Amino acid sequence: MSSQTDPEDLYERLLDEGLFESEDEQLQLGEEFVSARQRFRKAIAGRDEDADVPRLGEYVERTPFSAEEVDDGTFADALAVSDVCETVDAGTSLHVALSLDRSEAAEDESHVPAGFVSLAGEEIESFLRAHPASIVYCWRENCDPCRAVGDHLADLRRDGTILEQFGLAAVYGPDNAEVLSEKYDMGGSPTTLFCAGTTIESRFMGNPGPKGLRREINTLAKNL
Template sequence: METETTIEVLVDAGVLECVPTGAGYEVAASFVEAVDDRHEEEVADLGPSALREHVRAVFDDEEVVAIVGDVGEDDREFATICLVLGERLGTTDDVARIASVVQQYRRGVPRDEGAPETFLAVHGDRLETLTRLYERSVVYIWREDCEPCDAMRETLEGQFETDPDDVALFAVYGPDYARTLADAFGVVGGPTTLFVREGRVESRLQGAHHPESVGSEVQVLREE
């Protein structure tokens, strides 16, 4: 589902609603309440097998059950959002990615002024979940008042002039999530560009790099 279509569907289902100013969207209070109640009453204390059975009761597709169950073991909020979405939208094979959109809106808009144009700015503590949902991802970590960051951003914008179909593009403002990024991805500063396969960092570029270096890493990520 395209992002615009996803948002329209979520608004119709009472998952998202326009903010009072009319500029943008936020998670509907009724949906937040439904997720919080479901999480506390059913999901928070489930073991891995019981969690998968809960997911299987909502989704018929075993691939969806595997993805939501696997990621949900480490992120129960994500699993709960998937369950409530499945009941409101009907079973969908794209529920995991839709849930990631909802999580973004629930947390508020992350800093994005340093993100390359085609990259989605995300919260750093959601990055592990997001990168596990896509086979290939490029993650750009930046900081403010940083000339190498500005140079790398321009290089990435040249590399990804349009949103690719086969690689997910994420950007994180590093200082807000320094401990999380260090523990989960070994990031010690910015700019850092990670080339990730199913949540595992395959390679990284620290600092600003020439377009040829970035292109080479992207090609390797696509070919493996």
């Protein structure tokens, strides 16, 4: 990810520049972004031959992604992010677009706890570098233990056990199996990593229950 990726700073800029807007204390995509997204999707689909569409290579450059991994819809979203948010560079726009795609795909899933950011496996390392402590929750669908762990994590965030300084990430295991196995020694879901910077201090496979999760979170918080 580019040098623009301090998560809190990026979030504030996306909000300030209109990618998101708040309504009734709920975040939703801004009207300007939705309009730009529709315009670029139409252009990329070839229905607007006069549109000036940048090359995809400009967006995948200096990211861990290849052009083959980015579909037309995601590329259109990246173009819309760049169009609406003038301070966000091309590579960061692509990361934002991919995160939006994952978040929208997971809207019908209750596995991603409130306050957690959906990441691809390739994004974990830069996410860990950006936070003094992080929790990385790996899940899959049709998984009762995953649902239980997600609910426990949401409750622990809600009651203040999980501190605001923590980075909170959710990774969909089936789509990221290779990188999760090779870089983080994950072999199944749910798996929850507790990290200080880029160092994995501890992990749980399966559902340890709220007491087990609370114990590891409190241990991690002592080092902040």
